[in-house]
Amino acid sequence: MTGLAQRLADLAGSAMLDTALVSGLTQLPAGFVQVELTAAAFRKVTWVPGAKLQLRPRRGALGLRTYTPVSWDAGRGATRLVAYPHGDGPAAHWFRQAAAGDTCEVFGPRRSIDLRGPAGPVVFVGDESSVSPAANGPRASRRR
Template identity: 40%
Template sequence: MKRATVIASERLTDRFRLITLEGAALKGAAWTPGDKVQIAMGSAFVARTYTPIEWNAAAGRMCILGYAHGDGPGGAWVRTVRPGDECDIFGPRGSLDLRRLSGPLAIFGDETAIGLAYAATRQEPRRVLSCHFEVGDLESARQVAVELGLDDAALVERCPEESHVAAMAAALPDLAAAGASFVLVGKAGTVQTLRRALTLPASRLLTKAYWAPGKTGLD
C-alpha cells in the first residue's frame, strides 16, 4: 500500500477528470503503460481500479483519467476529489502488457479505455494506433479525446439495444487484414462480442473486461 496526495484534479467534462497524485511511496515504482493501480475509497476493502496514463518515478507522481461511470464509490471519488486529499494506492501491477503486441495497434473500448489509449501513445509515439470507443456522450468523449491528442478516435454512440456494437465490429476485418494487433477492453458484453468476431492468434490479442452492469470487482 502506498500513501499519496492529490495535487491536481482538472475537470475536462462533467464526468471526466485528470487527477494527479504524488507521494514519496510512488518514487522508483516500475510502471509500464497498461499497468493498473487500485485506489482505496476510504477503506482498504472498497477500492476501484484505474490505468495510470503517466508515471514519473523520479518525482513520485502519477496521473489518471478518471471517469465518473455511475453513482458508486468510484464515481463519487472522481467527482469530489480535491487537491490535498490523501488516499492509499495498491500497485502498480501488471494488467495489459502492450509491449508483447507487434505491428499497428487497435484499441476497442469505451470511456474507461481512453486513458489506456493515451498511455499507449506515450509508450510508442510513432506506432500506428487506431481507437474505437463506444460512449454515452459523443460531444464529451470527443472533447476528452482531442484534449489527449486522440483526434482520430472513432466514437460510436451507445444504444440501449446494443446495436452500435455491430458498427464497431465492422471495423475489425480491415484492421486484422492490415496486420493490426488488438486490445479489447471496457464493458464485458462488448469485449465478448468483439472477441467472438476475431479469429486471431493469442500473440495479436489482449482482452480485459473492466466492468459489467450490476457487477463490482472487475478490473
C-alpha cells in the same frame, strides 16, 4: 459493514496500501476528470504503459477500483489518472469530491497489459478505461 468489519478492512488496508496525495485535479471536457497523485512509493516502482493502479475510494471497505495511469513520473513520484465519475458508486463519489491536498490509498502499479512492444497493430475497444492504454501504446506517439 459492521463497525468491527470496517476496522478490520482499515487495518488490512493500512498493511497493503500506500498513501498518496492528490496534488492536482483538472476538470476535462465531457465530464471527465484528471487527478494527479503523488507518493514516495511511486518513486520506488517501475511502471510500464498498460500497468494498472488500484484506488480504495472509501475507508472502512476493501473495495478497490482499477485505473490505468495516463502518465508516470518516477522522479517526482507522481502519476495521473483520468476518470469519468458517473453514477453513485464509491469511485464516482470519490472523484467528484476529491480536492488538491486530500489523501487516498492506492495499490500498485501492477502488471496488466504490457504495451512496450506488441508484434503488430493494437486495437482498443471498450469504455473510458481504454483511453489510457490507447494513449500510451507504442504507436500512439506516431499518430499524434
